[in-house]
Amino acid sequence: MQSVATKILSTLLIILFSNQLYSQYDTGYVARDINEMEQFNLYPSYDVYVQMMERFAADYPEICQLVDIGKSVENRRIMAVKISDNVSDNEYDEPEFLYSSTIHGDELCGFNLMLRLIDYLLKNYNSDSYITNLINNVQIYINPLANPDGTYNGGNLFVTKSTRYNKNGKDLNREFPKIDEQPTETLQPEVQCMVDFAKKHYFGISANLHAGSEILNYPWDSFFANEMPLPDNYWFVQICKKYVDTAHLIDPEYMISDIGPEGYVFGSEWYKIAGGRQDYMNYFHRCREITIELSNDYILHPDYLDEYWQKNRQPLINLIGESLHGVTGNVTNLYGETIPNAEIIVIDKDKAYSTVFTNAGGYYFRYLPNDSIYEIAAYAEGYETANQVVRTEKEQLVTLNFMLKEGVPDYPLPSEKTDADEPLFTAICTGGKLQMSSTTTINSVVLTTYDGRIVTKLQSKSTKTEYSVNNCSQGVYVIKADCGGRILTNKIFLSK
C-alpha cells in the first residue's frame, strides 16, 4: 500500500513534469506535428512549417515548386511556393502574382491563411474550374512567412512570444528602398532577399498580408495623392471594392471601420510611412501591390482562424484572378524577335513611374479598368514608337501585340491628367427613392437583385437620376451605371 506521502510526492512530480512539458511549446497555438495542421486550426512550429512547404511541392510536383527566397538573420528559411502548370518553366506569356505574409512577425493570421490557401489551390486543381484556370494561366507565388525570426522570436515551438521586428530589431516594412532617397546602408537580409526576388520576377499584382486592423490599403504610403498622383487609383479602388464586397457575402461587417467606412483606404491618408514594401513594389517594380490587414488581433487565437479563412478565401482567390483582367501582348521586331524591356505607356494616363515593361520573353501585362478605351504606346531603344487603341473587356485579358520597326523612338510625354478625371458615381436610398449622381453624364442604369434578376433599366441624359423603390423588397441590390461610357458598379441596401 502506498503511503500518503508517496502519493503526494508522485502527484507533485506528475504536475511538475507535465508543467515542464507544456511550458516547452505554445499549447493550443502551435502544431508540433504536421498531422496537427490537418484542419489548419493552429500555427505550425517552424519545423512543421518547413515540412509543410516541402510536402506541398513533393505531393504536387506537376504544379507546385518550393522556392527558397533567402535566409533570415538567424538563418531561418524564407520560402515561397510557385503554383502553376509547367511549374518548372518560366512561362513569359503568363502573368506572375505574389502573396506574401507576416513581414511583421507577430501578425499571424495571414501566415496560417496562406498555408491553407496553398493547400486549397493544390487540392482543387482539376476539380474546381476557376482554380484550374488560374493555375493553368497564372504563375502564382505564395510566401507565407516573410519574417520567420519575428514569428519564432520565442523559439521554434512558440508563436505567442512573436515580435513585429526582425532579429536586428528592425521593422522590415520600413526598411525597403525609399522612393525619394538614394539607398545608402545595406538592407536587412529579409528585405534584401525580397528585393532580389522581385528583381528576378515580373510580378504584375501582389499583396502583403498584415494584422492589427481589418482594412485594405493601397498606394501610396509615403506620399499624398497631390504629392505624387496615382494614375491607377481607380483600378485600385475597384479591386479593393471587389475584395470587400466578396468578403461581405460571409460577414457584412468585416473590414468596415472608422479608418475607411468602405473597407479600403489610400495608404497615406491612414498613416504615412516610408520604406514600406507596397510603395517599393509599385514604384520600382511596377507591380500593383496592396496591403491586406486581415484581423484586428495581432496574434489571432487559433479558434478564430477558420472564421477568417471563410471570410477571405474567395476574395484571396479572386484577387489572383485579377491577373487575367486587363491588356497583354508581346513586343517584337519585324522579324518576330522578342523585345524585352520595352516600355508600355498608356497615353493620357501613365506617369513616368506607372508604365510597365515587357519581360525577358517580350510579354507585358497592363491592368486597367473594364469597358474602357485606351491608347497604348510601345517604346524601345532603336525602334519607332508604335501606338494602338484597345478596348478592355469585363474580366478578360485582351491581347494587343506590337511589332516595332527599326528607327528613332519618340517618347510620349507623361500625362498631365490625374485620376480625378475618372468619373465618380454615388447612389443613396432615402425617402423611398434611389438617388444617383455622377461627376459625368449618366447614360443608363441597370438595377438588379443580388442574385442577378433585373429590376429596372433606366435611361438618362443627366448627371442625376432617381428611381422609386416602393415596389422593391428590402435588401441588397446591385447598380450598374454607364457614366460617360464607363461602367461603374455599386452595391446598395434598399429600404422604403
Ligand SMILES: [Zn+2]
Ligand atoms: Zn503589419
